[in-house]
Amino acid sequence: MSADQLPTTSREVRLASYPEGEVTLDHFELAESELAEPGEGQVVVRNDWMALGSVALDQMNPDTTLPIPVFQPGVALWGRTVGTVVRSNSPALAVGDLVEHFSGWRDYAVGAAHEFYKRDRSLLPSPEYFLSQGPTAWHGMVETAQVKEGDIVFVSGATNGVGALAGQIARLHGAAKVIGSTGSKEKIDFLVKEVGFDAAFDYHDGPVAEQLAALAPNGVDVVFDNVGGEQFEAAVQIASRGARFALCGALAGQHGNGGSPRLPLMSAITKDLTLRGFATMHTPEQLDGWNARFGTWLADGTIVFPHTVVEGGVPALPQAFLDLLDRRYSGTVLVRLGG
Template sequence: MPPHAIPATHREVRLASHVDSELTLHHFTVAEVPVPRPGPGQVLVRTRLMAVTAAMRTQMTGVTLPMPSFEPGRALWGSAVGEVVSAPDGGFTPGELVHHPYGWREFAVAEESVLQRIDPEVLPTPAAALSQGATAWGALTRAAEIRSGDTVFVTGAAGGVGSLAGQIARRLGAGRVIGSTSSERKAQRLRAELGYDDTVVRGAGPLESQLRRAAPDGIDVLLDTVAGEQLTAALAHARPGARFALVGALSTQLAGDGGIASPVGLDAGLIITRRITLRGFGRYAHPELIGEWNREFGRGLRDGSLVFPHTLLRGIDQAPRGLCELIQGRHTGSVLIEL
């Protein structure tokens, strides 16, 4: 985009008020503001795609978190793909596609140091740069250290992490993969397309009984995005030496005040006698994972051994609706907004 074609104004989505119950469209406003101008060491990018994630609901509550929270009256932010428009210092070239952390706005100024070039030789589609697969890949390879033949249980299996975790577990040699989800409609897709052998459906009966049916010999690995009763059920059916990777607490993050605390009653005797390992995992602590996962993901997308489940909505004004629908459980996989 030549300098004379850069508009004077653009739109950004702001948080209207903190969320203390159900997330609705009333918690957002769309504002028209001047397009920012880059300074030394900065780049102006036009956002082409952005992701909405369940963690954003938590950041809207005003609760103290280990990550920055959104503030009423200010624009939200998040993972996005943009096209470089202006780079005064010459570190980037106009037209290049980059990953940047300033979604929820049509244009953004970013420090050169936070931008990551998107290599079409690595990822066949820019949308793939917005997958949450790096979290699933890291949790299974670093925290749970999955082994050939393992029985793996993934909670929240239809989400952005879980919809790739089943495929990854299968790719890493799992013998049996089980996922939990909120509806039979999603469960069918998990079994048909996304690498899952069996499913546990919340609300379709006691979770422990469903998990016992799906994994009669117990589980070796848990990738947990939900916590709560699903973590308790997994502990009850863990085999000796089981490895648990805990990456989320959606059972509380999507309800009430949206905090990340998720108290769970743990049987210490069971954990000790079965030698169960529980490890918290955060992708932010492993910066090398992005490149590693993108190479693996790119190969899998090209040869058809991996798929990227996602919903694509068009227009920045659709971003609030996309996040609300994601929180309501209406989509499988990631939710992306095309600007």
């Protein structure tokens, strides 16, 4: 469809109501909105790919303690997206430009040009690669945990988009061994055979501390924690003296899983552990730096981009999100919207 053949409406997914328990399809509403003509300084973007993340669950909670904006009932949700400019009233962006933005969960986005970040298509193999969670993985593993040559690394929740890249980044920085935790035999095979982890275990198979100790008998030097709960506690127990923890997420406490982490304080003190939480809010320049680095690694085969593609466009988003919460996917979850 050319810019001159744009539809008059755009499909979007709205929050129907705040969930009081498990999220279901009833909490979403598929609707159509008028596709407005862009005003002065505005553009129309066809959304091509959207990344799904579990943080949207917290954004459905009006009482969340996280410092993030909360979705509003009756209003379209939003999320990280890449798309193509199909109409422009701004000198900053031209028709055909690839842009990244946060007005996902819809077919088209209309807004001021400065709300859309131009991306260089030549850096990566395909537009959806710009939605990797590599910036978060890099920030946590390199800048927060300061992984170095010879480290024994443990990544909890390693099958998700952040964890799978964090483990690979650790290997590229000389880690001697990278261990991951996950939730099934199939995902163990995914981490070891496809992603390149040295070892992985299923946290369902027994006490995490025992499984981790068996794979890291001399302790772990770096922990990239996506989970919290028992896995965080086990990592503190097994950690070597001076180990560095990058605290990325707390999946054990989401979606009714319980498991708020307890900090074995004396172990952390006597082992001289460094525990640092982090959030990734990079500048466009930093993101460009990551994308250039990522593209080089992909081209020479030193890294892979673990991701799952969901077809079906905007109508498929609610079910894909529920499947994400049920941990049915591996790697970054990408929904093909258009293009």
